[in-house]
Amino acid sequence: MLRRWNFEIQLDEKSDKAIYLQIADAIIKDIHSGRLKAGEALPGSRNLAQLLKVNRNTIVEALNVLLIEGWLISKERRGTFVAEILPGFNEVQKSDHITSAIKDISNQHFHIQFDDGHPDSKIAPITELARAYRQIFNQKARWQMMGYGNELGELEFRKNIIQMLNHQRGMQVNEQNICITRGSQMAMYLAAQCLFTKNDYVIIENPGYKPAWKAFENSGAKLLPARVDKDGLLIDDVISYLKSSKKIKAIYLTPHRQYPTTATLSLNRRLELIRLSNEYGFTIIEDDYDNEFHFGYRPVLPLSSFIELKNYVYIGTMSKVVAPALRIGYLVSNCYSFIERVGSLRKIIDVQGDSIMEQAVLQLIKDGTIKRHIKKSTNHYKAKRDFTATVLKKHIKDKARYTVPDGGLAFWIVPNMQVDWEQISKKLKNKGIKIITPDNYSFDKNINGIRLGYGSLSEEELEEGVVALAKML
Template identity: 85%
Template sequence: MLRGWKFEIHLDEQSDKAVYLQIADAIIKDIHSGRLKPGDALPGSRNLAQLLKINRNTVVEALNVLLIEGWLISKERQGTFVADTLPDFKEVQKNNLVTTVIKDTASEHYHIQFDDGHPDSKIAPITELARAYRQIFNQKARWQMMGYGNELGDSEFRKAIVQMLNHQRGMQVDEQSICITRGSQMAMYLTAQCLFTKGDYVLVENPGYKPAWSAFENAGATLLPVRVDKDGLLIDDVISYLKSHKKIKAIYVTPHRQYPTTVTLSLTRRLELIRLSNKYGFTIIEDDYDNEFHFGYRPVLPLSSFTELKNYVYIGTMSKVVAPALRIGYLVSNDISLIERVGSLRKIIDVQGDSIMEQAVLQLIKDGTIKRHIKKSTNHYKAKRDVASGLLKKHLKEKVTYILPDGGLAFWIVPNKCVDWLQISNKLKSKGIKFITPDTYSFDETINGIRLGYGSLSEKKMEEGILALAKTL
């Protein structure tokens, strides 16, 4: 039912602020002024959309932001209500200002940037993280955390990550098998330095993730590209290399959602890759970069969860879950001697991680904040994915082919005919629109596809960018 509260907002289509954020800020303003009080119910998203004459998904996105930030609560079969306990208005304004400053700096030359799948920093649980950080410094025994810690990371934090991996991803590891790092790229570098020597070969997906390739080459390894199709990497290519190269030390894979194409490695190929790894003794380096955001029934379990796999390194990150600027990654291996070498090298270049931040994130794990945030952000990104899919269908239906991803934060777009991506990129740049060109993830030949991230863009900018791409194609 509709309430006495009358929603008043004038949407500015020319504003740099996304429409859904204009709606969210207007509701926050009414809560702060007292026009909306704790416990008050809001009209449904359909009614608000009709009132504002906008797409319902935009309203849903605005309500999701307010739910995530704690201004609203959702009651099953009852509706959406103003929360009884509200966030600190000044602190939220401050956090929004910081986000805006960072965004403006990054967007100095382009007003629209299609990244490769970055999360939306506006929905990060910054307020909760700052509160946890302050609480740690208010503890009586805070002085104990000011000294040096373990090079593998805070023990309790490692236990929490291990519990998550074992319970949610089907793995069987303990805290001695894991090293906390400053982001997944550091995990990749440490793995490469401790695993490879000059003359080793490493198989990599093509197209694939070049920052990982750079880490491997820096350690002295030689890259061998493996092609990718709709079912993931081609096992026939792997077998061909195994027969012709004697020093294949590892294979680097992104089996859950292949980077950049988003395809999932089929079960048949997973089992065959594990069999080959065990037979030939090479290590499977598994990069599970966006496991948390899955829109289907359940995410596919990692290769590293198969108990028969003898040699693996599993790499993950908390940065996409909490905030991109928060550099917390981890690597796990069933080779304890490798973890010991990683710890020793880590100690040379970085004595320990950020133990205070690890404690703060640990607190958010224990009090359920991370679990709630993942649930809310998954709904947030699913709504964004559906908006992006609708825009692609509307503007590019006859020009490209794509598969609706069941998770992650990006689409893989393949034109129906070969195009000159460099020329297209230059044309779009002249209009202030930037996207990642195929040479960013191709080995040597030209790849006729691009990865479009949708997580960090507003609906307005998504449509403007996709429409411009359609006209250029």
């Protein structure tokens, strides 16, 4: 029998996480730490209930979770034991080998890659997500989830996303205003197809996000580039287009943290843009691609939170929060008929979303995993941001201009002199370092800045990469 437990757990009755899940997670933690070893016996449920001063049924629920997930095994007439083969350990090792092999094949020429702001997949809540999937597939009513669902997404999942948007981002919408998509790019495509017809014009930021531009052009729309400065989109350029004879159907922008420059659209420009949208009747397509990662007091509220704004499409994503491989985006609009059109098109393309994944992520939202992960990852990225700022100050401050961003996962760097980014890219490539050249986000050839993502790199990689870049400048 197992020695008398010194079970260290502080049960929090005010927590969003159920008591039985708190107990289950504490046991998993002891298994991870090695205090509980494979094959060891657990005390009986009565003893555990007395030890933790909880109802025995609570202990039974916790043990059932661990049995379902494979952390424990039950032996008839002998009791409950820590499993010999623990879930996640072998799978994670195997997954790491596979991931490494794929990475080696796709990036064999680069040992450092400056992306445009990817998250660090190493801190993704993979274990918790795997647990959520296992619990779903072990539910008695799991067969009910195997059929067709709603083309707009699972109702409860939509309600939870809406609650987040209303409470945290100041919006005033309900579950009929939203469609869950496979990532924000799908949301962009659906919005473009349902909004534009041939020869419509859409104003875009320059520099800006080219995948969105491609979605607009695919729908028949034509692009009108507007300049960006330290306060975001230049409203004078917008007004100039509106006074022309062109049919302006929409404007696409990233006001919270402009892509790629990281500038935040000023309040005066926000108010003027809303006024112009209402006066001229064009739709504001707002891409809020990294709202969660903010290091200041709080993120700036979306344009779509202003009750005065009559026509908007708001696009967001959870892929950066959970894991990039999980394609979870959403599209919101205050126009019900527009969402109906989006749903109808979505049904033609994909019938419905990934209801199982939505249920799994919903479980992570409900048990507080997502909230804790956002807090943890925000601290993680803030530390990386600060380190990157220190490295840039040390090696580049006399060669280029940049602003330390209040959030997000990238810096915008503009050399003091015009440089040939294609030549710099080729020279860095010979050193095994990859950068994203300005042609990937510029409408023309006049952009001299570069977006330097830091979220997915280690401190050693960041410093080596910045030092190499500095020598080229």
